[in-house]
Amino acid sequence: MKTTWTKRLVAIAAIPFAASLLVVLAPAGPAAATTEVKEVTAPLRVEYKTKETPIDGGGTSYYCAVGTFVSFNDIAGWTPDKVTVDFVGTPRSEPIGAAPYDDGASLNGLAFPPVGGSHQTQIGDFSYGQGGSPSVVTEICPQMAATSKGFFGSTATITYTREVVDVSRKCAKAQAKFEKAVAKVRTIQRKVGALNKQIKQLNKDIRAAEQAGNTGKARSLTKQRDSKKNTLSNKKDQLRDAKKDRAQAGSAAAKACRN
Structure with missing residues (x-):
């Protein structure tokens, strides 16, 4: 035929x-x-x-x-x-x-x-x-x-x-998800860095207040520092999870864009 x-x-x-x-x-x-x-x-x-x-x-x-x-x-x-x-x-x-x-x-x-x-x-x-x-x-x-x-x-x-x-659109979608995951990690990292600086400064302020005999101010600053430390701990957990998500998104993007 x-x-x-x-x-x-x-x-x-x-x-x-x-x-x-x-x-x-x-x-x-x-x-x-x-x-x-x-x-x-x-x-x-x-x-x-x-x-x-x-x-x-x-x-x-x-x-x-x-x-x-x-x-x-x-x-x-x-x-x-x-x-x-x-x-x-x-x-x-x-x-x-x-x-x-x-x-x-x-x-x-x-x-x-x-x-x-x-x-x-x-x-x-x-x-x-x-x-x-x-x-x-x-x-x-x-x-x-x-x-x-x-x-x-x-x-x-x-x-x-x-x-x-559509591989090209699938790739673009996966890339966008990866970029979003990367941005999230960077945002949390900046917050962690800022908290570390704040805690470091509070420790200096606490020591100064104690040396000056201002126990009330020292207690207040200590509460602020402890609150910052708690927030920092949570942010570190978020950062760990965000890095895992970033790694998974990166692998998915590499697979989606392989062809």
């Missing part, structure tokens, strides 16, 4: 039975994730199968079933989402559903496995005929198949989707 290519925004890769491929990127939103859509054009087939069953007491029951299918293959990282067919000149879409899809399609003991692909999705329901005349399988069933073929075009479109993270 001849494969044709169409490029739109990003490059695409073929799968064996595809007649054409199309990749469309959805408009980027504020989030880092975007939805990619890959459309694969594949043959639509109308298939019929027959069987004959002996009837107790003599005679034969003739039976046939007709089904319409579109086969498709797995594409790593992509999910088959819907199938679109040309039904009497009008596009018609149906959800494909979850695996195993319609790979095990059958009706009254007649199996319709995938043809030309690893999987298949069925379009509509089965049609069937049954009777005591061989014409059921020689005439009626072929007529039903021909009628079904007249409803549809010769191809269908399988739409695959996947969620993709």
Whole structure:
């Protein structure tokens, strides 16, 4: 089968039975994730199968079933989402559903496995005929198949989707988080430095007050110093946690921006 290519925004890769491929990127939103859509054009087939069953007491029951299918293959990282067919000149879409899809399609003991692909999705329901005349399988069933073929075009479109993270935006987001963590560490470090200076000065003032015999002032300054020491202890705990957060943010940013 001849494969044709169409490029739109990003490059695409073929799968064996595809007649054409199309990749469309959805408009980027504020989030880092975007939805990619890959459309694969594949043959639509109308298939019929027959069987004959002996009837107790003599005679034969003739039976046939007709089904319409579109086969498709797995594409790593992509999910088959819907199938679109040309039904009497009008596009018609149906959800494909979850695996195993319609790979095990059958009706009254007649199996319709995938043809030309690893999987298949069925379009509509089965049609069937049954009777005591061989014409059921020689005439009626072929007529039903021909009628079904007249409803549809010769191809269908399988739409695959996947969620993709924009690496550049993911990197920028991780970098911003790292820079915020760095700024937080610096802010706390400045506060710790200021508290150390204040405590050092208070210690000098306390000694001076004690040497001057001003016990009241010494007690007041001691309370201030002890309060500053308590605040300093809390700030040191915050600084330790902030440094851990900075390290984690740095690792995350390096990973996000690696590619």
